[in-house]
Amino acid sequence: MNDAQKGWVVIAGLGPGDERMVIPEVQEVLAEATDVVGYIPYVARIAPRAGLTLHASDNRVEVDRATQALQMAAEGKRVVVVSSGDPGVFAMASAVFEALEDGSKAQPAWLDLDIRVLPGITAMLAAAAAIGAPLGHDFAAINLSDNLKPWELVERRLQLVGEAGLAMAFYNPRSKSRPHQFARALDVLRAACGAETLITFARDVTKPGQEILTVPLKDARPDMADMRTVVIVGNRDTRRVGPYVYTPRFAPGHQPGHQTGQTPTDKDT
Amino acid sequence: MNDAQKGWVVIAGLGPGDERMVIPEVQEVLAEATDVVGYIPYVARIAPRAGLTLHASDNRVEVDRATQALQMAAEGKRVVVVSSGDPGVFAMASAVFEALEDGSKAQPAWLDLDIRVLPGITAMLAAAAAIGAPLGHDFAAINLSDNLKPWELVERRLQLVGEAGLAMAFYNPRSKSRPHQFARALDVLRAACGAETLITFARDVTKPGQEILTVPLKDARPDMADMRTVVIVGNRDTRRVGPYVYTPRFAPGHQPGHQTGQTPTDKDT
Numbered sequence: 001m002n003d004a005q006k007g008w009v010v011i012a013g014l015g016p017g018d019e020r021m022v023i024p025e026v027q028e029v030l031a032e033a034t035d036v037v038g039y040i041p042y043v044a045r046i047a048p049r050a051g052l053t054l055h056a057s058d059n060r061v062e063v064d065r066a067t068q069a070l071q072m073a074a075e076g077k078r079v080v081v082v083s084s085g086d087p088g089v090f091a092m093a094s095a096v097f098e099a100l101e102d103g104s105k106a107q108p109a110w111l112d113l114d115i116r117v118l119p120g121i122t123a124m125l126a127a128a129a130a131i132g133a134p135l136g137h138d139f140a141a142i143n144l145s146d147n148l149k150p151w152e153l154v155e156r157r158l159q160l161v162g163e164a165g166l167a168m169a170f171y172n173p174r175s176k177s178r179p180h181q182f183a184r185a186l187d188v189l190r191a192a193c194g195a196e197t198l199i200t201f202a203r204d205v206t207k208p209g210q211e212i213l214t215v216p217l218k219d220a221r222p223d224m225a226d227m228r229t230v231v232i233v234g235n236r237d238t239r240r241v242g243p244y245v246y247t248p249r250f251a252p253g254h255q256p257g258h259q260t261g262q263t264p265t266d267k268d269t
Numbered sequence: 270m271n272d273a274q275k276g277w278v279v280i281a282g283l284g285p286g287d288e289r290m291v292i293p294e295v296q297e298v299l300a301e302a303t304d305v306v307g308y309i310p311y312v313a314r315i316a317p318r319a320g321l322t323l324h325a326s327d328n329r330v331e332v333d334r335a336t337q338a339l340q341m342a343a344e345g346k347r348v349v350v351v352s353s354g355d356p357g358v359f360a361m362a363s364a365v366f367e368a369l370e371d372g373s374k375a376q377p378a379w380l381d382l383d384i385r386v387l388p389g390i391t392a393m394l395a396a397a398a399a400i401g402a403p404l405g406h407d408f409a410a411i412n413l414s415d416n417l418k419p420w421e422l423v424e425r426r427l428q429l430v431g432e433a434g435l436a437m438a439f440y441n442p443r444s445k446s447r448p449h450q451f452a453r454a455l456d457v458l459r460a461a462c463g464a465e466t467l468i469t470f471a472r473d474v475t476k477p478g479q480e481i482l483t484v485p486l487k488d489a490r491p492d493m494a495d496m497r498t499v500v501i502v503g504n505r506d507t508r509r510v511g512p513y514v515y516t517p518r519f520a521p522g523h524q525p526g527h528q529t530g531q532t533p534t535d536k537d538t
Binding site: 015018019020021022023024025028062086087088089090093094095096097098100101104110111112115116117118119120121122125126128129130132133134135136137138139140141142143148149150153156157160161163164165166239241242243244246247248249250251254 | 284287288289290291292293294297331355356357358359362363364365366367369370373379380381384385386387388389390391394395397398399401402403404405406407408409410411412417418419422425426429430432433434435508510511512513515516517518519520523
């Protein structure tokens with residue numbers, strides 16, 4: 001316990017699946033770790049080595065897993081909690097801070113732990129890149145699972161965000177336990193966004209067997225998505241050019257620099 | 270021109286600034302490129318080498334730059350268009366597809382060009398990671414520049430998305446040419462999201478001199494942001510724990526698994 005002050009937790013994103021999409025900073029912390037904690041298929045991506053203990057757990061124990069990571073760090077371990085994609089997008093980062101908030105009531109010293117989050121390529125941005133640039137204008141990221149919020153709130157969000165004219169990316173669009181909700185989501189989207197708006201189903205993005213399908217909302221069927229699919233709905237200006245799908249940077253009817261290229265739109269940050 | 274069929278364009282994300290956040294796949298294509306095209310400070314990040322021509326241009330010529338990249342690829346060059354962050358988020362990917370749509374009218378062969386987008390760590394996700402997990406629940410990404418859309422539409426979007434209860438990340442929050450608009454945006458946000466909702470200003474994320482400030486919306490001032498700042502507004506449940514800011518995965522009042530950890534929330538994709 002003499003080296004307790006050296007413990008840390010890093011919540012790290014492994015990206016969508018392709019190892020060439022893991023940022024070098026994540027590989028660096030993995031090389032320094034004593035323990036890796038995570039959902040079974042993500043931990044399976046970590047190469048075993050001497051001095052590294054792998055703790056794989058099921059996907060229904062996020063807070064338990066996060067508490068375990070904090071406990072080990074408090075004992076001086078160097079712990080990496082692995083998530084797919086980006087840990088801050090519907091993944092383990094919030095679960096660790098929830099566990100920190102709860103656990104620090106009994107163990108205030110946890111608030112002094114060295115906790116860092118390292119970002120990763122989140123599935124919606126890998127899917128967008130794979131098809132073109134459907135998220136090239138304002139967009140929203142929405143988790144369709146009703147484990148997290150009442151389904152009525154999901155519908156309300158789809159309606160308001162569609163009315164606002166944003167493109168949308170959906171995580172966890174469909175599961176066996178709620179087969180009818182995604183059909184209902186498509187109905188809401190058709191009403192809010194228009195039947196001609198393009199929807200893209202991206203399954204196993206960057207992995208072997210990647211499948212990508214784009215159709216107008218009027219032709220979208222619930223069985224085009226499963227839990228391994230990220231779904232992207234464009235805005236009313238989202239279009240095809242050749243084999244690509246993209247959303248123009250400009251709102252329709254507001255294209256002062258479209259022909260001349262004299263409009264600054266590339267972000268400065 | 271014999272190798273014209275070998276030309277390609279890759280639109281690649283360089284991440285927020287730290288070189289350890291550039292994915293290996295981007296380094297691979299840069300190693301194969303004959304030409305790099307981009308905004309001056311992004312091209313400055315590319316190491317010169319024999320056989321590689323760097324084409325740096327100002328940030329008001331996105332479509333010209335994109336057209337140049339397509340033209341060079343049509344001539345057999347291997348061209349990387351560099352963006353900061355993720356090229357599909359308020360950056361060059363959509364500009365390239367706009368240029369492709371326009372240019373292919375005169376040169377239909379452009380539609381057969383090999384064009385790929387490689388994602389990167391976008392500024393909002395790097396900023397979120399740096400402070401904790403403020404985007405851990407549903408969220409929207411909105412470009413506040415009115416070069417792209419009428420300001421009235423920006424306000425309407427802030428209002429609807431705030432009403433929907435999503436967290437928001439803002440790119441290009443403030444510029445010299447429109448100093449008053451961000452003040453107006455803060456007013457709209459206070460009304461739509463509540464004065465106590467936390468807002469984070471993240472400047473020069475992952476770069477030397479990174480500055481991060483979190484305050485309640487009631488204490489937010491326009492001069493806390495400039496064009497090098499990404500701004501994140503949480504939802505009404507976003508909170509502090511120790512030095513961190515995070516948004517719980519669950520909507521308020523819908524936390525079936527918060528204590529027991531028996532709720533699946535980690536995405537499967």
